[in-house]
Amino acid sequence: xxxxxxxxxxxxxxxxxxxxxxxxxxxxxxxxxxxxxxxxxxxxxxxxxxxxxxxxxxxxxxxxxxxxxxxxxxxxxxxxxxxxxxxxxxxxxxxxxxxxxxxxxxxxxxxxxxxxxxxxxxxxxxxxxxxxxxxxxxxxxxxxxxxxxxxxxxxxxxxxxxxxxx
Ligand SMILES: CC(C)(COP(=O)(O)OP(=O)(O)OC[C@H]1O[C@@H](n2cnc3c(N)ncnc32)[C@H](O)[C@@H]1OP(=O)(O)O)[C@@H](O)C(=O)NCCC(=O)NCCS
Numbered sequence: 001x002x003x004x005x006x007x008x009x010x011x012x013x014x015x016x017x018x019x020x021x022x023x024x025x026x027x028x029x030x031x032x033x034x035x036x037x038x039x040x041x042x043x044x045x046x047x048x049x050x051x052x053x054x055x056x057x058x059x060x061x062x063x064x065x066x067x068x069x070x071x072x073x074x075x076x077x078x079x080x081x082x083x084x085x086x087x088x089x090x091x092x093x094x095x096x097x098x099x100x101x102x103x104x105x106x107x108x109x110x111x112x113x114x115x116x117x118x119x120x121x122x123x124x125x126x127x128x129x130x131x132x133x134x135x136x137x138x139x140x141x142x143x144x145x146x147x148x149x150x151x152x153x154x155x156x157x158x159x160x161x162x163x164x165x166x
Pocket of ligand 1: 021029088094097120121123129130133135
């Protein structure tokens with residue numbers, strides 16, 4: 001398994017991965033079975049490859065792309081030391097350390113970008129993700145009631161954060 005910055009040619013595989021994960025009955029993502037189109041994904045990757053404050057990484061094997069990590073630094077001048085992260089691993093490749101490896105990549109990116117705090121939102125029912133984040137060292141910072149609109153309903157989210165040292 002290798003992890004590298006996403007290239008525009010990954011757009012199709014990344015869109016498919018996200019659509020597949022979004023369509024899982026567990027409801028792990030904000031979107032419900034939809035994702036941006038391949039061309040929008042390609043545009044986003046192109047833009048981010050030149051952008052110092054955001055990045056998309058992919059995890060891949062010889063069989064193709066199996067994971068995605070996205071990082072976006074906060075815009076506000078007072079919180080530019082904070083970046084938001086999102087990740088997903090293809091269902092057939094979970095519990096093999098890919099998610100943890102993507103989080104390690106997030107920490108490396110943070111160190112090289114001057115980011116000292118990584119944050120994320122996770123749905124309370126997403127036990128796998130919460131276990132991953134807590135085992136990695138993320139701490140719960142708050143519980144956000146009805147924070148997101150998902151389809152026709154409002155859903156809660158746990159806010160978690162990791163302080164980058166070194
Ligand atoms: C959450 C997710 C990214 C975890 O990725 P992963 O590659 O399976 O995670 P890892 O194999 O690196 O797991 C590392 C540790 O996290 C914990 N963990 C991960 N999945 C778990 C599960 N299903 N049940 C219990 N613990 C789990 C374990 O402590 C695990 O270590 P171990 O396997 O040695 O016991 C993956 O399940 C996923 O993509 N889910 C759907 C999308 C999603 O939820 N994204 C996050 C939205 S906030």
